[in-house]
Amino acid sequence: MFWNRKKYPEFWNAYANSFQHKSPAFEELRFVVFDTETSGLNPKEDALLSIGAIGVRNKMIRIQDHFEAYVNPKNFKKETVEIHGIRRSGENKISEEEGIKNFLGYLNNAVLVAHHAAFDVAMINAALKRMGLPKLKNQVIDTGNLFLKSDFKEPYKEHYSLDHLAKTFNIALHDRHNAAGDAYITAQIFVKLLLHLEKKNTLSLSFLKRPAKRIGLL
Amino acid sequence: MNTIPLRIADHIKNVPPFSYLEKETLYQIASEVVVQYFEKDDSIFTEGGEIKDCFYLVHEGAVGLFSNETTLVEECDEGDLFGLRALIRKDYYKLSAVAIEETILYTIPAQAYEDYLKNNRQASDFIINSFANKLSGKEMHKRLSKASEVLLEDSIRANFSKNPITCSDETSIENAAQIMTVKRVGSLIVEHDKKPLGIVTDKDLRIKVATGKFSIKEKVIHIMSSPVICASPDISIAEAQILMMKHKITHLCITADGTMDTEVIGVLSEHDIILIRENNPSVLIKQIKRSYSASDLKDVKEKSNQLLQQYIQQSASITFVSKIISEINSALTSRAIELAIEDLGSKPPVSFTWLSLGSQGRKEQMLTTDQDNAILYEGKADPASKAYFLKLGKMVTNILHEVGFEYCPAEMMASNEKWCLSMEEWKGQFKKWIEQPTEENIMFCTIFFDFTSFFGNESLITELNDFITNLMKKNKIFLKLLAKNALQNPAPLGFFRQFLVEDSGEHKNQFDIKSRAMMPLVDAARLLTLESGQIQRNTIERFSSLIDDEDHNKEIYENCIEAYKTLLEFRTDHGLNNQNSGRFIVLDDLTKLEKLALKGCFKAVKEIQNLIMVRFQLAQLL
Structure with missing residues (x-):
């Protein structure tokens, strides 16, 4: 209900408003291929360490459209430091809030692409939750x-x-x-997959999102 | 700087023209790259099409540039740029670009050319050259070699030792002597703040210390000679010698600007100069004349190999170098023949000449390879003469073998009775080759037509030459078949993995520079000079004489000359570095610039082969 609507920060509203634009034709769609680096595999307990992303449009990887942020881990358990060896030096680290804010500003209404995307989306959503914000609105x-x-x-x-x-x-x-390195590798894979899939299929967003048929189990 | 643009910058940093740019500029360009994938047969742009606002760099795969949709003009592979010409001239595409295998292109916005490449002199020179002449051998040759065409021996830069052994002005005599002993040097520069104060030599230790004048505990500055005579790094041998004589010294200190006020960068000793002087062509020729055994000659041959190495390192003009080396080889052969005649104990029964064949006959043999030679003696076949000359042939080829010229595996040598013949027999032999041009006979022609006399009666050569020239006029079909043979190795279009490299045997995945690039030019030059009745043997001289006769084809012949020089230089350098014939080249070892230089040479091969195709009307034969 309108009167129940929470007051969100300006950057979130800008992000949310970007979805009001009409979605362009498939060829014009902006994909953002991204990857997160984390302290572990549990989105609820583990910390977000960095986000890297690169833009793809019409099967072209646009280097200019890149994003990279290293954040000071919020959800930080001491023992993970030894295991993952995440202590970096020389990188310009920012707060997690700042990282998320920048990422949303970069991302807007693009279609997110990631390898085993559910995990990376859950990591970002967990960070959003810590900031009292709703989940990502992008298609994945x-x-x-x-x-x-x-x-x-x-x-x-x-x-x-x-x-x-x-x-x-x-x-x-x-x-x-x-x-960022993994995001770039994933972007190359994504483009090659599109070229491969378009030989036998008509590409559309709904086709790409649809789960693969489990032919082996039928 | 972020990971992804850095990765792209890393990919383009070794590729000309980007290789000429600063790291920050590279990063800027990398940030603007769009990575594009093309499947085999995908079109990138089409002939006549409107230009796109970008140009392309092949990152992976290959792109064919076609005219009229079907004729492949050029293949671009990893590291090649295309689509830039139309962009700069602001007109339309003159060729179509199609991916000929799965390809990844880096698309670079036109603005990046304007902003970063246009104003960098080296980068823009590279680009302009690359499409003005599609990197002809000429341009690339200039680019690769810093050679000066004239190389007077005395103006050769003295090769000083670049790691001078030094000590400070606080060092004791004892320590200085220890340093000299450990480093095995006869002189030590005493420096302060990297500037030379003086020099201590073995002689100072002998005269001033061993005599008891100074204690070894005293400082070295008490016994050093000061001021030290300095010279700049580009001092010539002659200048260095004059300076040493004038000051009665044996060592020169090389400093950045030749004065005592700049940093020490090396030492040049009298001994260094003696070493250079020893390896000088006239000294070597004198030594050959004073040799009395195969091992004496072998010694000279080894020195001549060092000389070659020195010339190549100094980027001396390859025409000059090949002349010198040929003179030495010729002198070695002559001396071997003189020694053999002495050993035989009797003078030759009739006059004769020693023929050098193939690359040695063309005076292009740089690295020591096989011997190819023959004997031609005056008059008719005669058993007694033949026996004498065969014996001589065997002795001489043995000596040459000991000197370092390997036996010819196909036995094309004067020791073989087939190639130790009288004038009458040789005429019969050439007549047979010319009148019955089977494939095998044509192959013999490509070796035996390049004969040169290294010893003996040269008028015999003239007689044989005249005979061949006359015969050729009556046998036009022979030239046509020789022309066909000259085209048997078509010009490669570019470096193209499996297409260019050998696909089997010992040299799998290597590029055969001799048969794929040099022989086509050698064959073409031979064919065209034979046709016009000229008698030059050297490939470069052959093309030069063709320029004199056919001004309208000047450019093609000039390109061939430059290409041949580039190839000869390249092969020699490669052979010296790898201690082999330099014939087979591992493609992965080449830099992009070297690949482009070779590609420019292929263009010359292609041009000359087109000329031959038209002139000898070979279309119906092939």
């Missing part, structure tokens, strides 16, 4: 899911690592395990 595409639709899928295998995909598409694994 998972390259893991796209791969299942491709001819490269192997029978009875539903889960593929980023390394596996990179190897399949002959993509060099530079800057691995750095959010």
